Amino acid sequence: MTLSRRRFLAISAVAAALPVAARGQSVHHWRGVALGADASITLAHPDAPRIVAMARAEIARLEDVFSLHTPGSALNRLNATGRLAAPPPELLECLSHCATLYRATDGMFDPTIQPLWVLYARHFAGKTNAALPDATVLKSVLEHVGFQKIRLDPNELRLKYGMALSLNGIAQGLIADKVAALLRAQGLTDVLVNTGEFAALGHAPDGQPWQIGLRSGDDLLPERAALRDAALASSAAQGISFDGEGRVGHILNPKNGLPAHKRWKLVTVTAPQAWLADGLSTAFCLMNRNRIAQTLQAFPQARIERLVV
Template sequence: MKRGVIITIFTIVVVGGVISAILFIKPAPKYYTRYGIELGTNVEITYATSKGNAKQVVDEMFKKFNDYEEIFDPWLAGSELYNLNHSDGKWTKVSPALLTVIRDSIDFAKLTNGRFDPTIGRLVPLWGFNTDNTKNWHLPSSQEIKDALKHVGYQNVEIKGDEVRLLNGVWLDLNGMMEGYIAQLFVEMAKQNDPNSTGFVDIGGTIGIIGPKNGNEPWIVGIQDPRGNPNQAISYVKLYSGYVGTSGDYERYIIVNGKRYYHIFDPKTGYSNDYLESVTTVSTRSIYSDGFGVFSMVAGQEAMKEMAQKIGVAYYAIDENGQVIKSANWDEYEYKK
């Protein structure tokens, strides 16, 4: 359930590039691309390697999604995370993958003083946002939200070795970092196969760059206009490496009496905030490609600016009035047509 969508990756072809390729007689990498719907979101992986096994590597990545669903889906009965959420406060041994994402999420929760908090799990089904059926999306009563908030708080997560204990009835929802984690694993998998390979991994709009296009060109990423249609870009990013992700108020939301409520909740109130329409983050660390956007949607502009400087990310945000807000270092990533 991705909070935002980076809508497209495409190639800008210029005559000079074509002439250069001919002069050096160096064939462009042959890319293999596969699309799918995994973990409830759109996935695209594009990969090229001189080893000639691009299809095999990409297909292996797609096979891993079945394992990740069995690990991370909090609403799938019998999944590892579902079982942890229903472990009644007992110490529970977890897999390395789940442990890593829990640790990263709790560390980021501490860094943000709880404005990013993975223990909002009980709020999600309360609003109906745990399902793709829009008929289930609704505004809960204030009492229901108040009761759910009694079971929210990252301080209730304890970790000991490879065991985790959830106290006070908290439920984890790791969507705030899961896709970035998987994207990083796939980038590493591609590089292990061939350090000089190129391409990208796009999991619901969280994108990890394997290597520059054709070995030396940037990938151009379109940022969706939060008040436009899904194929309408408001700006573009150029990336040779790193990770990019978008969080926004336009994917899972309801409008009640003229007010928009969406699926990124303030852990203190149980409601979404009106500070921003979307935040796109460029980072060298995958855990920030998603987590920083979620934090910013909850915390607002000033906190977003301070945190970006603290952890070293670039951002492009749209405020509640539709105005663009960019970090000072955004220019090095922005692509202008």
């Protein structure tokens, strides 16, 4: 697969958001990886190293819930067996958010897309200029897609045979929210958290809103997004490509199994919570402008920050 444009955007946004120390405060900045994406925490506080260590531990704990790359994660155990007794509360919360987005987007946001994602990854592995998977194969895999087929119960989660979940379109945002909440509980009021999506508390040390740089492909956009007590997420239909030629993007339509139309090079959404911005930016890659506007009516505090054609 080609380099994730979304991951590259995260690097650029962090670089653009680095603040200048003000009012005698030193800025502590950590960079690492969360859910396979570049992550950072930027804050000004005399006890910053200890607080950042707490935040890193929280990220690791949540990866053990949501990550497809951690063999023993709750999500992987659910996918492997089709059932998960006593699911972690964070997983139940995330799936509740998924249900909200599934309804509001008329099924365009659907975490049961994982079997399709696996099909595409295997289909294009090691091939050059390959055609899309056969329509008959797509139809058979689509039988295992559909959020309404999940049994959601606080005591046990169940998937029908052949189903599997990917929370990559929402979990990064939810982790940003959780880390921001942890830092707020520590008494911090001015923090920028980046786990691939951004959650901003208060303002930068210079007293201004946090400034987030945006990229579309290789282009750094001239404007920046100003965040104060808000969240931001970006998605791109071609952010990851299944094929080496960069033709077949990673955001798949859960209704017909086809890759997202290339109408949008970048979709950036701001919202009160990062999980919401994350999920909407993913779903909007599959929608035209009118459908996006209709969906936003269900979330009056969310808005499109940038649509790049």
